[in-house]
Amino acid sequence: MSRWLGWIATAGVPLLLLGCRTPQPRPLLELNGLLRQSVNSRRAPDLGQRWLVSLGERGGRERVELIDLTRRRPVTLPGLNRADAQPISASVSADGERLAVVQQRDGRTELLLYRRSVAAVQRLPLDPPGVPRSVSLDGSGRRLAVQVSRDGRWQVDLIRLP
Amino acid sequence: MLALCVSACSSRQEQAAGGLMDRSQEDPALSGDGRLLAVISPQRGRPTVQLRSLLDGRLLPLPSLKRHQPHSSPSLSWNGRYLALVTQRGRRRLAVVADRLNNRLHPLPLPGGRDPVRVSLSPDARQLALQVADQGRWRVELLDLSDLLEPDRPAGAGLTTPPLEPQ
Numbered sequence: 001m002s003r004w005l006g007w008i009a010t011a012g013v014p015l016l017l018l019g020c021r022t023p024q025p026r027p028l029l030e031l032n033g034l035l036r037q038s039v040n041s042r043r044a045p046d047l048g049q050r051w052l053v054s055l056g057e058r059g060g061r062e063r064v065e066l067i068d069l070t071r072r073r074p075v076t077l078p079g080l081n082r083a084d085a086q087p088i089s090a091s092v093s094a095d096g097e098r099l100a101v102v103q104q105r106d107g108r109t110e111l112l113l114y115r116r117s118v119a120a121v122q123r124l125p126l127d128p129p130g131v132p133r134s135v136s137l138d139g140s141g142r143r144l145a146v147q148v149s150r151d152g153r154w155q156v157d158l159i160r161l162p
Numbered sequence: 163m164l165a166l167c168v169s170a171c172s173s174r175q176e177q178a179a180g181g182l183m184d185r186s187q188e189d190p191a192l193s194g195d196g197r198l199l200a201v202i203s204p205q206r207g208r209p210t211v212q213l214r215s216l217l218d219g220r221l222l223p224l225p226s227l228k229r230h231q232p233h234s235s236p237s238l239s240w241n242g243r244y245l246a247l248v249t250q251r252g253r254r255r256l257a258v259v260a261d262r263l264n265n266r267l268h269p270l271p272l273p274g275g276r277d278p279v280r281v282s283l284s285p286d287a288r289q290l291a292l293q294v295a296d297q298g299r300w301r302v303e304l305l306d307l308s309d310l311l312e313p314d315r316p317a318g319a320g321l322t323t324p325p326l327e328p329q
Contacts, residue, residue, distance in 0.1 A: 023309040023310045024309065024310070025270055025290070025305040025306060025307050025309070025310055026305065026306040026309065027273070027303065027304070027305055027306075028289070028304040028305065028306055031304050032303045032304055035301070035302050035303070035304070036301065040299060041299040041300040041301070042293075042300055042301060042302045043279075043280070043293050043300035043302065044280060044293065045280065045281075045282045045291035045292070045293055045302045046282045046291070047282045047283065047284040047285075047289060047290075047291050048284070048285070049284060049285055049286065052291060052302070052304070054291075054302050057300075069289075069304075094194060094240075094285050133188075134188065134189055134190065135190075136190050136191045136192045137192065138192040138193065138194060138195065138196030139193075139194030139195060139196070139240060139285050139316070140196065142196070143192060143196040144192075145190035145191070145192050145199055146190065147187070147188050147189065147190055153186050154186040154187055154188045155186070155187055156187045156188075156190045156199070156201055158199070158216070
């Protein structure tokens with residue numbers, strides 16, 4: 001009997017303390033190592049369900065990069081990253097199929113929709129005209145919110161996409 | 163006060179987002195289901211997060227986020243139960259996740275005393291991506307929140323009991 005009480009005292013108390021520990025967020029070390037590789041810097045993250053889009057800089061040039069977090073590898077985005085374009089903001093749908101991107105090119109700032117399955121870039125005009133800055137897609141990729149500068153003031157436009 | 167202006171120029175462009183039109187609105191973030199919109203807008207001169215229902219234009223209360231401005235980089239989970247953003251605590255920036263279901267605020271201090279710049283919450287609230295400065299470069303790091311938060315899944319995607327058979 002006394003041996004059982006001794007066991008409870010030695011094993012039970014640490015288990016009790018473990019059970020009371022406040023849950024903590026845990027760094028995803030392997031993925032964080034992957035995110036450091038192959039770029040000098042990385043910024044502007046946006047998470048889809050298993051997708052991370054961000055702006056990665058390498059050789060002095062920033063590109064939109066999409067990473068499949070389940071397979072732990074980057075996904076190619078043919079036709080999206082033009083050599084003469086500077087990305088500013090990007091957002092990905094939950095299934096990773098659609099990306100919304102704000103970029104500067106030829107002295108103007110434009111809002112784009114990229115569909116991965118067809119590698120198609122579509123320019124989305126703003127009405128009334130304005131300068132886009134920060135963009136957010138909903139999970140389905142069918143609705144988009146974008147920060148737009150008009151007459152010196154920041155506004156937010158909502159765009160429904162087919 | 164609420165102004166939703168319809169834009170009819172393009173079949174794709176549905177409307178410009180509402181709000182107090184004389185106030186600037188920045189850093190938009192849609193919930194995964196597209197029903198809620200978070201923006202940063204000045205309140206008494208301090209950049210503060212605002213959450214709006216896009217169904218009826220109503221502003222939704224955020225009692226746990228009335229302080230610690232300036233706010234920046236809001237991000238919503240699928241149904242908008244969770245709102246992640248960057249807040250100010252003294253001279254430091256601190257990422258937090260607000261749980262709108264029970265008004266709890268989860269602070270997420272970073273190891274090494276680093277300050278977050280931007281955050282993005284995955285739609286199911288299992289992961290958070292943070293942009294931080296590290297040795298003079300921007301880095302993106304991922305945190306697993308699954309021990310901290312219940313998942314916020316799309317309607318119908320959770321565990322549900324089967325429908326009752328008709329008698």
